[in-house]
Structure formats: C-alpha cells, structure tokens
Amino acid sequence: MSHNHLTPGDDASDHSLWERCEPAELKQLAEQRPEVLYGAVEQLCRRVSGGGPDGAAAARTVGRIAVTLAETRSRECAALAADIVGRLRPVGYQLLPVGDRLLRSVAARLAKAQQLRDLEPLFGELPDGIESPAVELRACLLGELALIGSGLGRRPLDAYAERLRELGHPLAQLPRERVDLEHRFTVRVRGLGPIKTSQQLRSRFPEIPPTDSGTDAGRGAGETGDDTRATAAGRPFTASGWAREPEARFFTLPSPLGPDDFGISFLKELPLDCLTGEGGRRGSALACATTPDDVLNELFSAAYNGGVSGQGQGGAYARLYAWGSLYALMGLPAGLPLLEAxxxxxDYRWLRFMAFTDWFHRDTADVAFAVLDPGRTRVAVLAATDTDIDADMARS
Structure with missing residues (x-):
C-alpha cells in the first residue's frame, strides 16, 4: 500500500484498507504524516457502528493506529494517540473490556516510547472527575511511568496525580515510584520460569519439614469466611482471565502456631479444595519458605501477563491488583499506607506450596501461597491454576 495519495478525506473510512497496511507503512505515516492516520480514525469513528463485524474491524483498525502513534516518538504523535483512546471511539466502542485493553496498552507504550517533555502537555488541564476515558488514560500513564521510575518531580504530572488522589482514583493510592518490595516487577530471569516440579521448588526455596504438631494444629483450625477479602485476594487471577477461579480461604487457630509447624503437614489438614484428591501426576505435597516480594511479584505477573484465555491488565492495574491481593492476604485495611504495609x-511468615492433586495440573501455571500473621493465629491461603480443567479432562 502506498500512502502518498491518501489524505484525511479520501478512503479514510475504509477500514479494510488500513487493516491491510503493513506495520512498517503505518510507522512511516506516523513519522511523516500523523494527521493522515488521525483523520482516518476520525472518519471511522463517525461512520462505523461499534456493533457487528464492521464495528469490530473498525475497532481493530483504531487500535492499530493508536498503538502506532503511541510508539512513534514525537509530541504530536503522543497527543494524537492520547486523543484517539481518550475521546475518539467508534459508536458503541465503549463496550469494555476491549476499550480498557487498548487504553492501557496505549498508556504503556506512551510511557516506554515518548520523552517526558512530550508527555507533559497531556497533563495541562486538571480533571473535574475520574469517569472519562481521557482521565483514565492519564491515570494509567502515571502508573506506567511510576513502574519505570519516571515522571516524579514534573510539575504538570505532580499536579495531575494530586488531583487524582483528591478525586479518589484507585491508581492514585499507589506511590509514584517503585518501593523495594516491587524490585522484581517486569524483570525476567533466564531459566526461572513457572515452577512445575518439586525439584524446582526445592532448588529455589528452603523446604519446611513436616511435623506431627503441625498436623494437630491444622485439625484445630477454624475457617473464617470473608467474600470481600477473598475477591481482593484472587483479583490478579480473575481480572486477567486465568482458566479457573482461584481458591482464597482464611482460618483462625485457638492458640499460636508453633514456630516450626507452619508447613505442609499443617496445610494438608485444612479443608482446601486444592489439596483434595490424588492427581494423575506423581509427587508429594511440600511447602517452602518464601518472602513477601516473591509473592507480590507472582501476583503482579499473573495480572500483567494474563491467563491463557484472558488478557494482561497493563502495568498500572497489575500493580494495583497485586497490592490489593497482598493486603487481603495479610488482612490489612485498605486505607493503610503502602509503606506501612x-x-x-x-513480620508475617510466607509459604509457597505445591501438591499433585486433581486441582493442580502443572501444565501452564500454578501458584499456591499461605500466609501466617505475626500473632501466629490467623492463616490465609491463595491457590490458582491456569490450566483449563475441562479441556484437560477431555484430552485425557
């Protein structure tokens, strides 16, 4: 496709033309004539309904153009990309979560590709509310910048972030730079993929030996139901489309658990679905000591990368969901300052555990954690699997 003859007026509403355009051609247009791409989006948004095949095709085209502009370093391209996802959408394109995914994707690309001086004009006007896509884009952009340690100390960005805090935007409760517990976010270490075998777990974390007193203590534990807390704990997995609903359960003990008894012998006595039954794969259940940064990173990664049947939530919201889950596991009030958390x-004790039961499949991704409070009388358990159980059973 040659772009030389195109103007915002001719063929701009033909989404099939733009769908056939190669990425390199879109990139060249963004660098040389970004107004052509923006004009195409304007006409598509005016003429195409958001429903049906035409609307879906138009949405894809709008997304391709917005992402291309966001990744092209210039003040004009940054402004046009922000305007597309913040204001221009095909009629009916407010059908979320498609719009959310595009908005969060554009925010991440702006943070990565653009220079701060070219992003500052996006924050020149302070919002009166947090409902509009334009405000949501900027909130996500501030969140993405925080993850890469950028934007703090810039007056327009600082003022916008403060207004978001005043208006109660959920992303504004997070610090605008990483805290030490987040040091592993988005960091990939070669050779450290999902843990699928007991050998892998033992090689990375110290195993907690089983004890008879742990077994006795587990039998005396009572469950404390809390749907709100369970929802928050499982949010990194449910929001990103992991294949199965996570298990989040909470227990209390009549007396403090012994220092050496928080291990697999204790957990196996709890009425947990994830530890019920004998799976088709051979192996013994085990638990290993871990740290809060390890747990937080797994929660972030689950939301950031998305499940096999879902979508990643973008860095800003992955961070929010990870902290919400960690707060729920520790039983902390939502208003507690993050640095205090x-x-x-x-002061908590943290476990990773694994089992070879019908619940876990070790095919794609499985995680399981247990948390003991400082008083050693309250335990939280969170387990998640990204294996499609029904599909797996159909194959067997």
Missing amino acids: VRRSA
Whole structure:
C-alpha cells in the first residue's frame, strides 16, 4: 500500500484498507504524516457502528493506529494517540473490556516510547472527575511511568496525580515510584520460569519439614469466611482471565502456631479444595519458605501477563491488583499506607506450596501461597491454576 495519495478525506473510512497496511507503512505515516492516520480514525469513528463485524474491524483498525502513534516518538504523535483512546471511539466502542485493553496498552507504550517533555502537555488541564476515558488514560500513564521510575518531580504530572488522589482514583493510592518490595516487577530471569516440579521448588526455596504438631494444629483450625477479602485476594487471577477461579480461604487457630509447624503437614489438614484428591501426576505435597516480594511479584505477573484465555491488565492495574491481593492476604485495611504495609510484611511468615492433586495440573501455571500473621493465629491461603480443567479432562 502506498500512502502518498491518501489524505484525511479520501478512503479514510475504509477500514479494510488500513487493516491491510503493513506495520512498517503505518510507522512511516506516523513519522511523516500523523494527521493522515488521525483523520482516518476520525472518519471511522463517525461512520462505523461499534456493533457487528464492521464495528469490530473498525475497532481493530483504531487500535492499530493508536498503538502506532503511541510508539512513534514525537509530541504530536503522543497527543494524537492520547486523543484517539481518550475521546475518539467508534459508536458503541465503549463496550469494555476491549476499550480498557487498548487504553492501557496505549498508556504503556506512551510511557516506554515518548520523552517526558512530550508527555507533559497531556497533563495541562486538571480533571473535574475520574469517569472519562481521557482521565483514565492519564491515570494509567502515571502508573506506567511510576513502574519505570519516571515522571516524579514534573510539575504538570505532580499536579495531575494530586488531583487524582483528591478525586479518589484507585491508581492514585499507589506511590509514584517503585518501593523495594516491587524490585522484581517486569524483570525476567533466564531459566526461572513457572515452577512445575518439586525439584524446582526445592532448588529455589528452603523446604519446611513436616511435623506431627503441625498436623494437630491444622485439625484445630477454624475457617473464617470473608467474600470481600477473598475477591481482593484472587483479583490478579480473575481480572486477567486465568482458566479457573482461584481458591482464597482464611482460618483462625485457638492458640499460636508453633514456630516450626507452619508447613505442609499443617496445610494438608485444612479443608482446601486444592489439596483434595490424588492427581494423575506423581509427587508429594511440600511447602517452602518464601518472602513477601516473591509473592507480590507472582501476583503482579499473573495480572500483567494474563491467563491463557484472558488478557494482561497493563502495568498500572497489575500493580494495583497485586497490592490489593497482598493486603487481603495479610488482612490489612485498605486505607493503610503502602509503606506501612511493606514494613508489616516482614513480620508475617510466607509459604509457597505445591501438591499433585486433581486441582493442580502443572501444565501452564500454578501458584499456591499461605500466609501466617505475626500473632501466629490467623492463616490465609491463595491457590490458582491456569490450566483449563475441562479441556484437560477431555484430552485425557
């Protein structure tokens, strides 16, 4: 496709033309004539309904153009990309979560590709509310910048972030730079993929030996139901489309658990679905000591990368969901300052555990954690699997 003859007026509403355009051609247009791409989006948004095949095709085209502009370094391209996802959408394109995914994707690309001086004009006007896509884009952009340690100390960005805090935007409750507990976010270490075998778990974390007193203590534990807390704990997995609903359960003990008894012998006595039954794969259940930063990173990664049947939530919201889950596991009130939660996390005991039951499949991704409070009388358990159980059974 040659772009030389195109103007915002001719063929701009033909989404099939733009769908056939190669990425390199879109990139060249963004660098040389970004107004052509923006004009195409304007006409598509005016003429195409969001429903049906035409609307879906138009949405894909709008997304391709917005992402291309966001990744092209220039003040004009940054402004046009922000305007597309913040204001221009095909009629009916407010059908979320498609719009959310595009908005969060554009925010991440702006943070990565653009220079701060070219992003500052996006924050020139302070919002009166948090409902509009334009405000949501900027909130996500601030969140993405925080993850890469950028934007703090820039007056327009600082003022916008403060207004978001005043208006109660959920992302505004997070610090605008990483805390130490988040040091592993988005960091990939070669050779450290999902843990699927007991050998892998033992090689990375110290195993907690089983004890008879742990077994006795587990039998005396009572469950404390809390749907709100369970929902928050499982949010990184449910929001990103992991294949199965996570299990989040909470228990209390009549007396403090012994220092050496928080291990697999204790957990196996709890009425947990994930530890019920004998799976088709051979192996013994085991538990290993871990740290809050390891747990937090797994929660972030689950939401950031998305499940096999879902979508990643973008860095800003993955961070929010990870912290919400960690707060729920520790039983902390939502209003507690994050740095205070970091301080308190060191006083909890943290376990990773695995089992070879019908619940876990070890095909794609499985995680399981248990958390013991400083008083050693409250336990939280969270387990998640990204294996499609029904599909797996159909194959067997």
